[in-house]
Amino acid sequence: MSKSIKVEKLVFSYNKNKILDNINLEFIEGNIITIIGPNGSGKSTLLKNIASTLTPQEGTVFLGNKELKKYSLKELARQIGVVPQNTNIEYDFTAYDIVLMGRNPYIKRFQIESEADISIVEEVMKKTNTWDLKDRNINELSGGECQRVVIARALAQEPKIILLDEPTAALDMHHQIEILDLLKVLNKQKNITVIIALHDINLAARYSNKILLLNKGKQVIMGNPENVITKKNLQLAYKINMIVDKNKYTNSLQVIPLSNLKI
Amino acid sequence: MKKHNYFKIFSILLVIVFITISISVIIGVANITVVDSMKIIFNKVPVIKKYINISGMQNSHISIIQNIRLPRVLISFMVGYGLSIVGVAFQGMLKNPMADPFIVGTSSGAALGASIAILLKLNNTFLGMGAVSIFAFIGALLATLIVYNMSRIKGKVAVTTLLLAGVATGQFFTAIMSFIMTLSTKDISKITFWTLGSFSGRGWDHVLIAVVPVLVGSGIIYIFAKDLNIMLLGEDNAKNMGVDTEHTKKIILITSVLITAFLVSISGIIGFVGLIVPHITRLIFGPDHRILIPASGLLGGIFLVIADTLARTIIAPTEVPVGIITALSGGPFFIYLLRKVKRTV
Numbered sequence: 001m002s003k004s005i006k007v008e009k010l011v012f013s014y015n016k017n018k019i020l021d022n023i024n025l026e027f028i029e030g031n032i033i034t035i036i037g038p039n040g041s042g043k044s045t046l047l048k049n050i051a052s053t054l055t056p057q058e059g060t061v062f063l064g065n066k067e068l069k070k071y072s073l074k075e076l077a078r079q080i081g082v083v084p085q086n087t088n089i090e091y092d093f094t095a096y097d098i099v100l101m102g103r104n105p106y107i108k109r110f111q112i113e114s115e116a117d118i119s120i121v122e123e124v125m126k127k128t129n130t131w132d133l134k135d136r137n138i139n140e141l142s143g144g145e146c147q148r149v150v151i152a153r154a155l156a157q158e159p160k161i162i163l164l165d166e167p168t169a170a171l172d173m174h175h176q177i178e179i180l181d182l183l184k185v186l187n188k189q190k191n192i193t194v195i196i197a198l199h200d201i202n203l204a205a206r207y208s209n210k211i212l213l214l215n216k217g218k219q220v221i222m223g224n225p226e227n228v229i230t231k232k233n234l235q236l237a238y239k240i241n242m243i244v245d246k247n248k249y250t251n252s253l254q255v256i257p258l259s260n261l262k263i
Numbered sequence: 264m265k266k267h268n269y270f271k272i273f274s275i276l277l278v279i280v281f282i283t284i285s286i287s288v289i290i291g292v293a294n295i296t297v298v299d300s301m302k303i304i305f306n307k308v309p310v311i312k313k314y315i316n317i318s319g320m321q322n323s324h325i326s327i328i329q330n331i332r333l334p335r336v337l338i339s340f341m342v343g344y345g346l347s348i349v350g351v352a353f354q355g356m357l358k359n360p361m362a363d364p365f366i367v368g369t370s371s372g373a374a375l376g377a378s379i380a381i382l383l384k385l386n387n388t389f390l391g392m393g394a395v396s397i398f399a400f401i402g403a404l405l406a407t408l409i410v411y412n413m414s415r416i417k418g419k420v421a422v423t424t425l426l427l428a429g430v431a432t433g434q435f436f437t438a439i440m441s442f443i444m445t446l447s448t449k450d451i452s453k454i455t456f457w458t459l460g461s462f463s464g465r466g467w468d469h470v471l472i473a474v475v476p477v478l479v480g481s482g483i484i485y486i487f488a489k490d491l492n493i494m495l496l497g498e499d500n501a502k503n504m505g506v507d508t509e510h511t512k513k514i515i516l517i518t519s520v521l522i523t524a525f526l527v528s529i530s531g532i533i534g535f536v537g538l539i540v541p542h543i544t545r546l547i548f549g550p551d552h553r554i555l556i557p558a559s560g561l562l563g564g565i566f567l568v569i570a571d572t573l574a575r576t577i578i579a580p581t582e583v584p585v586g587i588i589t590a591l592s593g594g595p596f597f598i599y600l601l602r603k604v605k606r607t608v
Contacts, residue, residue: 077505
């Protein structure tokens with residue numbers, strides 16, 4: 001069964017404010033899809049609707065052929081792993097404990113973790129380069145380490161799809177690239193569909209094969225980076241003067257915003 | 264969760280429980296020797312009792328140990344056990360270190376119920392429970408029901424609203440209670456004594472009333488230990504990891520309120536235990552609810568048994584409300600621990 005996500009006529013409002021307005025699109029499985037758009041364009045809200053954290057007022061989200069709301073929470077957790085915008089864990093759990101919690105959707109109420117669960121935890125921690133951190137308390141880790149642990153936790157759910165909301169927002173460039181490289185590897189090796197909300201258009205252009213541009217809750221365009229990252233599209237959403245060209249080192253599109261200031 | 268040796272931890276705790284209970288039964292105004300006390304206690308235990316001969320002892324001594332001290336020690340253990348477990352569950356579920364078993368308005372509801380019964384001078388009993396206890400039970404449930412319904416928005420329990428509604432309802436009920444106290448000044452001392460908690464005159468009837476709700480209730484809460492762990496990562500995250508947070512919150516809330524209402528109707532409002540013991544246990548054993556829940560229960564029981572033994576002996580024959588002892592001893596100890604471990608709760 002296909003594990004693509006299809007969004008049909010989705011409308012979501014907080015109180016009376018329409019955050020997402022008539023969104024129709026499909027996230028085809030096996031892709032790395034980034035969602036870009038200005039602040040308040042509805043990136044996070046869209047992710048939360050796909051993660052089933054929020055329920056749309058109108059419209060439907062499908063995972064495969066089945067409506068999202070027809071999945072039980074545990075079924076869904078085996079399909080979709082979510083890495084939230086900021087993970088703030090104030091309790092003294094070790095990194096290992098956190099990742100082990102990711103096995104929850106596979107463990108029945110009166111069961112304890114099996115050998116298989118333990119070995120999957122080890123595998124995902126090694127893959128995310130967090131195995132060395134396993135006995136450290138989560139609240140003692142740096143931002144980048146913590147983010148990798150949270151990704152490992154999501155991977156322990158063995159999802160087909162992983163959703164990430166600004167996973168690199170609080171990280172320096174070294175750790176930004178590290179996280180995005182990791183996602184790319186996971187996409188290649190395990191064919192996991194990766195859906196990321198990102199602020200950084202240049203990184204989006206470098207790492208994704210599909211980009212969705214949102215503006216004020218509406219879909220501007222979705223497609224290949226070359227079709228989306230154009231001056232016309234971006235200016236429509238961001239309302240700023242800019243230069244779009246090809247970076248000669250990375251060979252991907254890059255955007256340089258220009259200042260309106262004249263001194 | 265550092266890999267604790269569960270077996271070792273709980274063996275040690277159970278031994279301490281046993282020692283505390285034994286010593287507390289021995290200590291008291293009536294001068295009964297250690298050996299005699301032990302004989303009387305073991306005489307109640309099946310199998311062992313064949314080997315024990317208590318025929319030579321005074322009947323009054325046997326009666327004091329069997330019918331007064333032993334049930335009282337057991338009931339104080341159960342109250343400490345139950346309140347601490349509810350405290351752990353609430354602190355975890357609400358992700359709020361200030362939460363205690365009474366945070367959802369239980370105590371003020373119980374206090375109001377009790378003071379109405381005291382004011383009306385009701386003396387009827389039902390299933391061995393006095394009118395004051397029954398009114399307290401009803402008051403506790405009523406207050407929590409109001410709080411619960413206020414905090415339910417579109418079928419979901421909003422944590423912040425729950426906390427605020429608990430405080431608001433609590434204040435409202437306390438105001439009515441204060442008004443009752445103003446109307447009937449001669450009952451003030453009785454009401455005050457009740458709101459500070461006491462085990463004076465509690466017997467086997469009360470043990471029987473409390474034992475089922477406490478054991479079954481704590482068992483139910485323990486079943487959700489793993490869900491509580493995951494919910495510490497935030498409710499949305501927990502949902503994405505397959506935890507039905509709303510279901511968990513409702514079950515824990517209802518179970519906890521029932522446990523608390525039963526306990527409060529027996530002992531009055533014993534503050535502090537349900538707030539401090541969970542924190543102390545967390546400082547010692549870490550945040551894993553699978554250890555935290557049973558360990559807090561046992562430590563809470565031990566703490567309250569000691570506190571009540573002090574309450575009845577410290578200025579005997581006058582009894583001190585046990586709530587005063589728990590606050591006086593628990594507060595400084597907790598601050599000491601907090602400073603020593605230098606961790607945030």
